[in-house]
Amino acid sequence: MSTDCVIRNVSEHVGETVKIGAWINNKRSSGKIQFLQLRDGTGYIQGVVVKSEVSEDIWNAAKSLTQESSLYVTGIIREEPRSASGYEMTVTGVEIIHLTENYPITPKEHGVDFLMDHRHLWLRSTKQRAIMVIRAEIIRAVQQFFDGNGFTQVDPPILTPSSAEGTTNLFHIKYFDEDAYLTQSGQLYMEAAAMALGKVYSFGPTFRAEKSKTRRHLIEFWMIEPEMAFVDHEESLRVQEKFIAHVVQTVLKNCRAELESIGRDVSKLENIVAPFPRITYDEAIEFLNGQGFDIPWGEDFGAPHETAIAEKYDTPVFITHYPAGIKAFYMKPDPNRPEVVLCADMIAPEGYGEIIGGSQRIDDPELMQQRFDEHQLSEEAYQWYLDLRKYGSVPHSGFGLGLERTVAWICGLDHVRETIAFPRMLYRLYP
Incomplete structure (x- = not known):
C-alpha cells in the first residue's frame, strides 16, 4: 500500500x-x-x-x-x-x-520574446516557480505585518469616476452611460477608511496607461497602500522601515532555498534591518551635482539619480522633503518651510529604484480647498474627499508600496516582467 x-x-x-x-x-x-x-x-x-x-x-x-x-x-x-x-x-x-510531444521550452537558450509568448509554460521552469513562491511569501509577510499591528484590510474600488491626479495615465471605460476609469491608486478611498477604522491597508491591482518600456514598469501591478489616522510623517517613516525589514527577514527565513536557487546573494538581504538612513531632497541634489549630474533644485529624480544615491547604502534609503511643485496636491507642507512637503520616497539598494512613496496628508480644510482650486480638480467627482477634512479632520499619513518592484529587488531580477505570473506591458497582452 x-x-x-x-x-x-x-x-x-x-x-x-x-x-x-x-x-x-x-x-x-x-x-x-x-x-x-x-x-x-x-x-x-x-x-x-x-x-x-x-x-x-x-x-x-x-x-x-x-x-x-x-x-x-x-x-x-x-x-x-x-x-x-x-x-x-x-x-x-x-x-x-x-505523454507530451515537442514541448516548446527545452533546456537550450530561448529569447525573451519567445519565453514571454510561452509564459503559460515558462512558469513551470525552476527559476520562475521560485520567483512565484517568493512573491507569495512576500504577500504573506505584508499581511502578517499589518494584521499583527492593528491595521484593518479594506478593499477600495477598482472602477473610479475620475482621478484627483489627472486622467492622462488612466484607462478609460464606459460605466453604463457614464465615464469611468481603472484605478491607479486606492489611496484617497483608504483615507476615508482610516477616518472610520484608524489604521487600514489595501492590497489590490492598479493600472497605469503609461507608455513606458523600462525594466521597472508594468501596466497592471499590485499595490499595498496603508493609511493611518493620528500619525505624522516621522511615525509613518518608522512604520515603513519596520515593515520592509519584516518582509525581507521573513522571506529570508522561509524562502532561503528559493532565493539561492535563483542565484540571489542573500548576504545583501541580511543587511536589511531597521532603521534606514535618511537624506533630504536638498542633500540629494547637492550629492548628485557633486557626482556630475546637472540637476537643478525643483526637478524630480529619474532612475539614474536614484541609482547613484542608492549606491551609497547597503539598505533602503529615504529621500525626504521634496519640493511641493513636483509632488501630489494632497501632501502636507512642512510648517517650517512651506515650499517642501512632509513626504519621503524609499529607494531600494542595488539600483532597484523607488519601492515606497508616502507622505503626511493635508488635514486643513482651507488648504485642501486651495489645492483643489490650484490643480483645477473636479469638486463634483471628489466632494467626498473634501468632506474628510470638513467632518472631523485629523493628522494622518500613508504610503504605497509597489509589489512587483519589491519582488524584483528581493529576488535580484533584471526586469519586473518576471515578478508576476502574467505581466501586462506596453506591447504585451498575451497570454
Whole structure:
C-alpha cells in the first residue's frame, strides 16, 4: 500500500512507499538505471528506476516519458545527502497520465520574446516557480505585518469616476452611460477608511496607461497602500522601515532555498534591518551635482539619480522633503518651510529604484480647498474627499508600496516582467 504525498512533505515519509502526482522536469539514463527529475509544484525530487528491480512494463513506461509528461509515480522515499532536497525516491511504479510531444521550452537558450509568448509554460521552469513562491511569501509577510499591528484590510474600488491626479495615465471605460476609469491608486478611498477604522491597508491591482518600456514598469501591478489616522510623517517613516525589514527577514527565513536557487546573494538581504538612513531632497541634489549630474533644485529624480544615491547604502534609503511643485496636491507642507512637503520616497539598494512613496496628508480644510482650486480638480467627482477634512479632520499619513518592484529587488531580477505570473506591458497582452 502507498500513501498519497506531495514532494514538499517527503521528509515525513522516509522508508515508506508513497504515490506522487508529478511532471517530468528532465530525465537521463545510464544504461540500466533511469533518473527521473520530478516536480509537482511543491518541490523537486529525483526518482531512480533500476531495471533489475521493476517489471519490464514499468521500465518501458519510464523510458517513454518525455519532458513535461505527467504521471503518478510510486516509490520508496530515502535520504540522499547528495540531493539538493536531501531525499530521493526509489521508483516501484509508473502510471502515465499524458505523454507530451515537442514541448516548446527545452533546456537550450530561448529569447525573451519567445519565453514571454510561452509564459503559460515558462512558469513551470525552476527559476520562475521560485520567483512565484517568493512573491507569495512576500504577500504573506505584508499581511502578517499589518494584521499583527492593528491595521484593518479594506478593499477600495477598482472602477473610479475620475482621478484627483489627472486622467492622462488612466484607462478609460464606459460605466453604463457614464465615464469611468481603472484605478491607479486606492489611496484617497483608504483615507476615508482610516477616518472610520484608524489604521487600514489595501492590497489590490492598479493600472497605469503609461507608455513606458523600462525594466521597472508594468501596466497592471499590485499595490499595498496603508493609511493611518493620528500619525505624522516621522511615525509613518518608522512604520515603513519596520515593515520592509519584516518582509525581507521573513522571506529570508522561509524562502532561503528559493532565493539561492535563483542565484540571489542573500548576504545583501541580511543587511536589511531597521532603521534606514535618511537624506533630504536638498542633500540629494547637492550629492548628485557633486557626482556630475546637472540637476537643478525643483526637478524630480529619474532612475539614474536614484541609482547613484542608492549606491551609497547597503539598505533602503529615504529621500525626504521634496519640493511641493513636483509632488501630489494632497501632501502636507512642512510648517517650517512651506515650499517642501512632509513626504519621503524609499529607494531600494542595488539600483532597484523607488519601492515606497508616502507622505503626511493635508488635514486643513482651507488648504485642501486651495489645492483643489490650484490643480483645477473636479469638486463634483471628489466632494467626498473634501468632506474628510470638513467632518472631523485629523493628522494622518500613508504610503504605497509597489509589489512587483519589491519582488524584483528581493529576488535580484533584471526586469519586473518576471515578478508576476502574467505581466501586462506596453506591447504585451498575451497570454
